[in-house]
Amino acid sequence: MLTLDKMEFSQTDISLGALLTALDERPEMPLVFHYAGRPIRAGYHITEVKAGQFSALDCGANPEAWSEIFVQLWDIDEDQRTHMRASKFTAIIRKVSEHVGLDSSAKLTFEVSDGVQPMQLFSADFPYVEGQAIRVDLGPRPASCKPRDRWLAEQQAPVAACCGPSTKSSCCA
Structure with missing residues (x-):
């Protein structure tokens, strides 16, 4: 069982499946x-849930492919x-999944507007x-350069492999 403890989890880009699993812990x-x-x-609505399959070339002419789920929130006060x-949020998403077939491991993006902005x-x-209440912090989704992101990850990988807990090497001394 997961715990909805702020100190234990601080993760960005949560998947749809992980979000639903966490919300199932405290449905009321x-x-x-x-x-x-x-x-x-308090009157917000889920106005649309979309599933997309994307194929693209990044700025380094590398092919990219991914699944993404968009949940559109209308930020209003009403009635x-x-x-x-x-439980209502998860029921809405699961109903959409029955009809659309949402990939629970897909990247999750929230689209938010008050109808004016x-x-x-x-x-x-x-x-x-x-x-x-259960709180979900939404942060701006910035643009990124995938080749640069991969390069940065590769630069950090040797240090992690060398200094990880399972290494017997003394390369980090």
């Missing part, structure tokens, strides 16, 4: 997304509503309990 708690320094309003329960794209951190 209100689900509150936080973005742009504030909580989403004295309270924040939806985690342009839609903004966000990635989600792992949810955690804050007070009497």
Whole structure:
């Protein structure tokens, strides 16, 4: 069983499956997304859930392919509503999955707008309990250069392999 403890998990770009599994732990708690320094309003709606399969060339002419799920949130106050329960959010997503076939390991992107401001794209951190609600922090989804990201990961890999807990080498001395 996962725990919705802020100290134990601090992860960005959570997958759809990991989010649903975490929310299943506390289905009756209100689900509150936080973005742009504030909580989403209590009347928010899930207006659309989209699944996409993407094929592209990155800026280094390398082929890329990935699955992505987009959850669109409409940030409004309406009819004295309270924040939806985690169980309602998961039920909506699972109903969409029955019809669309969502990949639970897909990259998850939230699209948020109040209907006036342009839609903004966000990635989600792992949810955690804050007070009497489940909080999910949404952070801006920045552009990136995949060849550069791969190069940076490769630069860090030798240090991790050399200095990892299973190494018997003294290369880190």
